[in-house]
Amino acid sequence: MPEYMTPFTTMINLTNGVIPNAVVVQKRYLKDMEGLFADSRAEDAEMINNPLLYEVHEATNNPMEEGQLRYSTTTIYPGKVGGEYYFTRGHYHEIGNRAELYMGLAGEGYLLLMTPDGEINVQHMTPGAMSYIPPFWAHRTINIGKENFVFFSCYPSDAGYDYESIVDKGFAQIVVEQDGKPTLLPNPKWTK
Ligand code: S6P
Ligand code: ZN
Numbered sequence: 001m002p003e004y005m006t007p008f009t010t011m012i013n014l015t016n017g018v019i020p021n022a023v024v025v026q027k028r029y030l031k032d033m034e035g036l037f038a039d040s041r042a043e044d045a046e047m048i049n050n051p052l053l054y055e056v057h058e059a060t061n062n063p064m065e066e067g068q069l070r071y072s073t074t075t076i077y078p079g080k081v082g083g084e085y086y087f088t089r090g091h092y093h094e095i096g097n098r099a100e101l102y103m104g105l106a107g108e109g110y111l112l113l114m115t116p117d118g119e120i121n122v123q124h125m126t127p128g129a130m131s132y133i134p135p136f137w138a139h140r141t142i143n144i145g146k147e148n149f150v151f152f153s154c155y156p157s158d159a160g161y162d163y164e165s166i167v168d169k170g171f172a173q174i175v176v177e178q179d180g181k182p183t184l185l186p187n188p189k190w191t192k
Contacts, residue, residue, distance in 0.1 A: 039082025
């Protein structure tokens with residue numbers, strides 16, 4: 001006989017991403033992102049202010065076992081470092097074949113995806129956009145607007161996080177403001 005878990009419901013504020021009874025709220029400041037922005041001088045200069053770039057509200061602590069799901073919201077604040085829009089650290093899933101689903105709730109962002117070979121894919125996210133992250137793609141979200149960019153994510157509980165590969169190599173492309181528009185450029189720090 002399986003042990004039956006008790007079903008439950010979570011309330012989510014669809015405009016600001018707040019989950020009132022979140023089990024974990026993570027706040028990521030610039031100092032948590034050291035070395036990730038392409039313009040190191042701009043990053044160093046901004047470090048004095050150490051702005052809050054984004055926060056993650058985890059709705060559950062469901063067991064980290066195959067078959068279970070977890071879900072969360074992420075709010076990325078508007079801002080730039082050396083012309084590069086604020087983004088999340090980005091990761092592969094530790095168990096690489098675990099997929100994920102994102103849904104835009106507020107604001108405007110890019111979902112930047114990359115295979116281990118450096119192939120890049122970009123999805124434009126606005127409220128209602130449902131973006132699928134297939135297995136094995138690294139993913140990073142970027143606020144390309146002037147308001148908070150808020151999205152919901154749902155992922156297998158056992159997916160885990162591989163941040164190290166991104167810290168070591170970065171993403172092959174960056175998103176910077178050029179002529180008032182978000183523009184994809186090769187990342188000068190990228191190493192294959
Ligand atoms: C988890 C999922 C999201 C991110 C969150 C923050 O698999 O992709 O909940 O954790 O958007 O991004 P990061 O890269 O700092 O974990
Ligand atoms: Zn993920």
